[in-house]
Each structure stands twice: as structure tokens, then as C-alpha cells.
Amino acid sequence: MKANLKINLPSQWLHNFPWKKKKDHKYSRGKLIIIGSKVNMTGSTILSAEAALRVGVGSVKLVCSKKTLPIYSSKFPSVLKEEINNLNSFKKFVIREKKSIFLIGPGAGSNQLTKQKTKIILKNTKFAVLDADALTCFKKNPKELYKLINKNTIITPHIKEFHTIFPTINKKYSNYQKIIEAKKICKCNIVLKGSNTLICSSQGNIVLNKHTSNELAVIGTGDVLSGIISSLIGKSKLNNFLACCAAVWIHGDIAKKFGSGLIAEDIVKGIPNTLKKLKNGKFTRKRKR
Numbered sequence: 001m002k003a004n005l006k007i008n009l010p011s012q013w014l015h016n017f018p019w020k021k022k023k024d025h026k027y028s029r030g031k032l033i034i035i036g037s038k039v040n041m042t043g044s045t046i047l048s049a050e051a052a053l054r055v056g057v058g059s060v061k062l063v064c065s066k067k068t069l070p071i072y073s074s075k076f077p078s079v080l081k082e083e084i085n086n087l088n089s090f091k092k093f094v095i096r097e098k099k100s101i102f103l104i105g106p107g108a109g110s111n112q113l114t115k116q117k118t119k120i121i122l123k124n125t126k127f128a129v130l131d132a133d134a135l136t137c138f139k140k141n142p143k144e145l146y147k148l149i150n151k152n153t154i155i156t157p158h159i160k161e162f163h164t165i166f167p168t169i170n171k172k173y174s175n176y177q178k179i180i181e182a183k184k185i186c187k188c189n190i191v192l193k194g195s196n197t198l199i200c201s202s203q204g205n206i207v208l209n210k211h212t213s214n215e216l217a218v219i220g221t222g223d224v225l226s227g228i229i230s231s232l233i234g235k236s237k238l239n240n241f242l243a244c245c246a247a248v249w250i251h252g253d254i255a256k257k258f259g260s261g262l263i264a265e266d267i268v269k270g271i272p273n274t275l276k277k278l279k280n281g282k283f284t285r286k287r288k289r
Helices: 039-055 069-075 087-096 112-124 142-148 159-165 175-185 221-232 240-258 264-279
Strands: 031-035 059-064 080-083 101-104 128-130 153-155 189-192 197-200 206-209
Touching: 031 039, 031 221, 039 059, 039 069, 039 221, 039 264, 059 069, 069 080, 087 112, 101 112, 101 221, 112 128, 112 142, 128 221, 142 159, 153 240, 159 175, 175 189, 175 197, 175 206, 189 240, 197 240, 206 240, 221 240, 221 264, 240 264
Parallel strands: 031 059, 031 101, 059 080, 101 128, 128 153, 153 189
Antiparallel strands: 189 197, 197 206
8 A cells, every 4th residue: 555545534534524403404504406317317316316315415406307307206206306408498507506516427328418518517616526427428538528627526437437538547557546647637536436446636635445345336336426425515514525535435334334235225225324323423433554
């Protein structure tokens, strides 16, 4: 392990964790906008939305189409919905909601429409989390993405997505070296997902998360992680880097406790128990490296 590479521990972020307070209400807890998926991938955004609500964001609004609105309405009644069917209306909506947190990518489809929506979000809002298809849609011109992302942006690629948006980085490098090279290219927060996830801040601080489980190698778990991250950033919450560290640790802890047979829905269900233990100080003592 590199001498300057820290291990992700609750002691690094728990003292600033945004617990709900007595005076809080749904508006003070922040608002998350999740850009809805393709009609056959609505489960992705439902997983992200439920994870975010369970971790503590005040409200979640799903941007949906005429085709997906009935699905979201029947499957997830507690989430707000906004039907938008063209890019002009989408841009007006984004500008109106510019103070919200935006998450785009889960189930979106790696296509021109997703690319245009991602560009609108990055140009008109402060906090954005880009996952999956919101990254790979820039495959033909990743430099276009580099120019748009900044210190308030979080990208969450797994290794294949990473090389799609950073094609010039040598695949033979270690993941540690890869994330260092990526940081030279773009000034954002990077969560490089894997068996041991690496988290890099926009300033270049790097943390290794070893508190995890091989059971996370299953569809949908990344959608849950993006929802957890999105719920922890914004005004009066964790900074982007610490939010990523906390989310990755929580995500991994639930998987470790569950054991074999884990699916993404199990992580969502496990969030309250892990939060309870964190709040009760069960994980405050540093573990041996």
C-alpha cells in the first residue's frame, strides 16, 4: 500500500455526518433530482431514489417521460415525479431547480439524449453526480466531459467505464496510478469502483475503501451507491469527498453484514441498521490497517 494512501474509516467523516435534527423538515434536508431511466430500466432510478431517502435527503423528484410516469407512480408513490418530454422543457426545469442536487446516469442509456441532458445539468447547476451512462455517452469525445466537470462534480465509474472516459490511461497501471492520472486530466471527485474502491477528491486526496464485500459484484448495487452519495452532499452536509467516503463505507458495511446472496434491494433495506450503529458510535474506533 502507498505510504500516503489512507484507509477509509468512519472516524474521518462521522463527526460531520448530516444526521436529522429536531428542527429539520423535508425542505431543510435538501432536494435531490434524479433523471429517470429508459422505460425498461426504471428499477435503476428507483433503487437510487429509495437509497437516498433512507439515508436522509429531504425529498427526491424523478424526472420521467410519458411512458415511465405510470411505472414510477405505481412502484414508488412516495417519490415526487416531473413529466418532461423534450430537451427545451428539461433545460427550463433544470434552471428552475438549479439549487438542487442532480443525479444522472442509472438506466439512462448511453446515447445522445443522455449526453445532452448531462451537459445541460453540468452547465446550469452546482452539484451533480454522474454515474454509468452519463459518463459513457461521452465515449467519442471525452474531452468534452473534462471541460464541463469541476470540483463540485462526482463521477462514479467502475473500471470499464473508467477506461471509456479515460482512454489514454494505460490499462496496465494499478488502480491507484490510474486515479492519479485521471486527476491530472479533470478536476472533479472520482469514485473508482472495484473490489477495493478508490476515492479521489478534486484536490487530489486519495482514500482506499477496504470495508467491502465481493457480494457487491451484482447488478443494481452501483445505483444504490450513487443514491447514497447524492443524499450526503449539498448545503449543511458533507463535502463531496467525505460524502463519497461515507457512502462507499456504508454501502460496503451493509454488504459485509448481509453475506452471501446479496442483491441491490438488500443494501437499501440494510441502510437503517447501519445508520443506527453509526449514530450509536459502534464504528468510531479505528481499525487496524
